[in-house]
Amino acid sequence: MTFGVRPKREPHANGVVWPDTGTDVPVAIRDIFGGRPFAAHIPTVGYDYDMHRGVDIPLVVGDTYLSPVTGRINRLNRSHFPFTTTRYQSYWQATASGFGGSWVHAAPGLTLTGTRGGTNSFPTTENFQAHRQGIDMTAGQWEFRVKMTDAQGAINGAFGIGVADTLTSQYAVMEWDGTNVRCMGSSSSGALANHNTTAAVTSGHRWLRVRSNGTTLQLATSSDGDAWTNKFTETNPTWTNGDAPSWRATLYYRSKDTHGTPDVINIVSAGWYDSNGIGRFGNWFSVARAADKFAALHFDDLLVEQGDIVAAGQAVGTVGLTGFDDRSGPVLSAHVHIEWTPNANSSYANDDAQNPLKAGIMPRTNVSNNVSVVRTTANDPDGLDSYKLVVTCTRQAQDFDMNEFSLTGNTNTRSFNWDTRANLNADNDIPKNAGIYIVASSFDEDSASYVVTIYFNKATVGNTFVSAFVKDCNGVTLWSE
Numbered sequence: 001m002t003f004g005v006r007p008k009r010e011p012h013a014n015g016v017v018w019p020d021t022g023t024d025v026p027v028a029i030r031d032i033f034g035g036r037p038f039a040a041h042i043p044t045v046g047y048d049y050d051m052h053r054g055v056d057i058p059l060v061v062g063d064t065y066l067s068p069v070t071g072r073i074n075r076l077n078r079s080h081f082p083f084t085t086t087r088y089q090s091y092w093q094a095t096a097s098g099f100g101g102s103w104v105h106a107a108p109g110l111t112l113t114g115t116r117g118g119t120n121s122f123p124t125t126e127n128f129q130a131h132r133q134g135i136d137m138t139a140g141q142w143e144f145r146v147k148m149t150d151a152q153g154a155i156n157g158a159f160g161i162g163v164a165d166t167l168t169s170q171y172a173v174m175e176w177d178g179t180n181v182r183c184m185g186s187s188s189s190g191a192l193a194n195h196n197t198t199a200a201v202t203s204g205h206r207w208l209r210v211r212s213n214g215t216t217l218q219l220a221t222s223s224d225g226d227a228w229t230n231k232f233t234e235t236n237p238t239w240t241n242g243d244a245p246s247w248r249a250t251l252y253y254r255s256k257d258t259h260g261t262p263d264v265i266n267i268v269s270a271g272w273y274d275s276n277g278i279g280r281f282g283n284w285f286s287v288a289r290a291a292d293k294f295a296a297l298h299f300d301d302l303l304v305e306q307g308d309i310v311a312a313g314q315a316v317g318t319v320g321l322t323g324f325d326d327r328s329g330p331v332l333s334a335h336v337h338i339e340w341t342p343n344a345n346s347s348y349a350n351d352d353a354q355n356p357l358k359a360g361i362m363p364r365t366n367v368s369n370n371v372s373v374v375r376t377t378a379n380d381p382d383g384l385d386s387y388k389l390v391v392t393c394t395r396q397a398q399d400f401d402m403n404e405f406s407l408t409g410n411t412n413t414r415s416f417n418w419d420t421r422a423n424l425n426a427d428n429d430i431p432k433n434a435g436i437y438i439v440a441s442s443f444d445e446d447s448a449s450y451v452v453t454i455y456f457n458k459a460t461v462g463n464t465f466v467s468a469f470v471k472d473c474n475g476v477t478l479w480s481e
Helices: 029-033
Strands: 055-058 064-066 071-077 092-095 102-106 109-114 127-130 142-148 158-165 170-176 180-187 197-200 207-212 216-222 228-235 247-254 263-273 283-288 293-302 315-319 335-341 371-379 385-394 402-409 413-417 436-440 449-457 465-472 477-480
Touching: 071 293, 109 247, 142 158, 158 180, 158 207, 158 263, 170 207, 170 216, 170 247, 180 216, 180 228, 197 228, 247 263, 283 315, 371 465, 371 477, 385 402, 385 465, 402 449, 413 436
Parallel strands: none
Antiparallel strands: 055 335, 064 315, 071 283, 092 127, 102 109, 109 263, 127 247, 142 207, 142 263, 158 170, 158 247, 170 180, 180 197, 207 216, 216 228, 283 293, 293 315, 293 335, 371 385, 385 449, 402 413, 402 465, 436 449, 465 477
16 A cells, blocks of 8 residues: 655636536546546546556545535545544554553654553554545455554554454454564464564664465565565454454554553554455545446545535545556556446456446547557567567657557467457456566656557567557558558
């Protein structure tokens, strides 16, 4: 989980949003981003740098996002907290308060001041728990991670993170005191194997993580939130009541009996995902109507709640960098990812999503002369001899919908279509399939173009090049050779 701290750029006022009635005349795609000039937006379709189907619009952290339609917030995930304002604290609550400590917002994030009078075991007399949304512990992967400030020094007490169900006294937590980290936990079958075991803190590590990969429980630390050092690993515990909403992400402070002066712990961010909350996409929501729905992902904050009725043009979130998992990694460029599904009653899944820039969905100007391609021969990232197409889409009007790519050799043709998903890997996080390897570039709100590199394995298509083309969502040829 990476949260950016960039100057907030105030959005322009008003702006008519994508029409609900069919009679409105929208100004541009930009209207769902607070009316900011389109020069700040490059939407891209398909396996973009986010590696998920849909459209990415690069923006600036803090930009306001407006709902594209009038409808009901039918799904919502709020599990990532940068703690940059007191608003984020409102999603957490202190439990069993009374040890004299305090949780306050103070730059650069959440500050915990802990005093003497705590306990030597968990649960402590003072926990800070996310209260709007629980964690499902029963299936697949789940993870909770926290970032302290880089300058955070050793403390006399212990700062802890983890997951806990206070109704059944089950928990899995990791403590940090700047010198050692400790594993503690209790499941339905008893204490965790590493309960009360300590390990030395790795120098410079200020990230803490408690997670399950589906088969093992892992407690780890990191210096950057990307490369992790496992401190404790054991076979997945058996949790009872694992799918109950009483399982909560928990921060806590545990003092030591000999500690007489306050400890101060500065927390920059905290966040989690589980198999049901789809938290790997950060803070997100979907707006449902009778025949379709829009999902928007990676928000810094959401200004709505599940069940709310929102109007087209209503501010519903602020742009961020939220979302992470072990395969895609953290979100590195501030953007909103948009997906459109023609059936509001279907459950959320990447495969349900369609390209919202295809004809008739969102307003745009169709342009067919803004794509250039350089074809060479090179090894793909796996080291396989391939034809290499470097495809550049230059900013022009509102059309950035490269969609279908194809290359024919003397023995075979390989092609893929981002909109229909033809010949793409069924796993959205794997950018290669049957002789094609896709490498997308990063971009931001100042980029003049977007580049995607595609490798066609010669062992699949043949050693002699015959032809190739790139088409948009309307089937218009953007380039051919």
